[in-house]
Amino acid sequence: MTDETEEIRMAQAGDQSAFGHLVTAYQTPVYNLAYRMLGNAAEAEEAAQEAFLRAYTSLRSYDPQRPLRSWLLSITSHYCIDRLRRRRLTWLSLDDEESVEPERLASDCPDPETVVAQQEREARIQQLLATLSPTDRATVTLRYWYDCSYEEIAETLHLTVSAVKSRLHRARCALAETVEGKMNYAL
């Protein structure tokens, strides 16, 4: 039995410390998904916490045959999709939102110019993602940041594989148009 399987079993029995170890192991994938979906560090932090709390509550129904990461990403993406749908009524533009810069994994103390370039690229990516519908946003995020296959995305988002293909294609076309439009505008 692996350490993770044992920790899951202990967490299912109500051991909060074992669950804490699982949180440590998966906090970055869960947080990153929430950040990519919501586009705001503070909201992403709150959403990641809520996703873990929901996971703890429904841990007894977790099927150990399924990868834990996939199960946690499913909870997080559904929570973020619901949150984005609720947000539509009181939506603020990205420019108005509090821009709290999150930490990145691939930053080995780069120089200030690189940091600025990274921040600009990140802002551009988040603006692009924000143009997509919540489900398309989740599809693109799972494909690019988690290297999920069509089948894994379908299972995570409760879609069919053909729906995933179609959403991914549609999202890429839309994003490609937006990227080009922004570049032309910048010129």
Added chain:
Amino acid sequence: MSARLDARLDGTHVALLEEHLATCRACLAQWRRMQALDGLLAAAPMVRAPVRLRVQMMARLERRERTRRAIIGSTTLVLGTVTLALLVLAPAAFNLLSATGIAPALISGGPETLAQLLALLGAIGRTLLVLAERLAVPLALLSLCGLATAAALNSLWIGAVRRLSTAR
């Protein structure tokens, strides 16, 4: 094109796509846009979770579990008290109903039932007043005993749950 970016096209379809792109400028432009986008997204790093996330999440979890335990404990306490009170009062209530004739009237029915019921309700009120006067001290003691028993059962239950959680 999307399938090609995800390496989901077999050799035949890749060749067909490339053949088409060689002759169609519009599709080639679209393909280049999609490749640029693919490169942009693929290069974006994973965002690291803040250190405080785990600490805050565990604190929220602990608070929520405390609240849940308190709600279950209080519910057990109330249910225990109500059950004990019912067990103590049920025989007295049954005797009261029989003595005042409510039970026969309700069972037999008939046009005079309503009038009888009203009269009997008055009788019940009077009887309760008499009972309250005479049984005030014993009832108060019984209620206290019920509360103490329910509290003891509640603490035993919480202790058992904690021991079980620790043992697992």
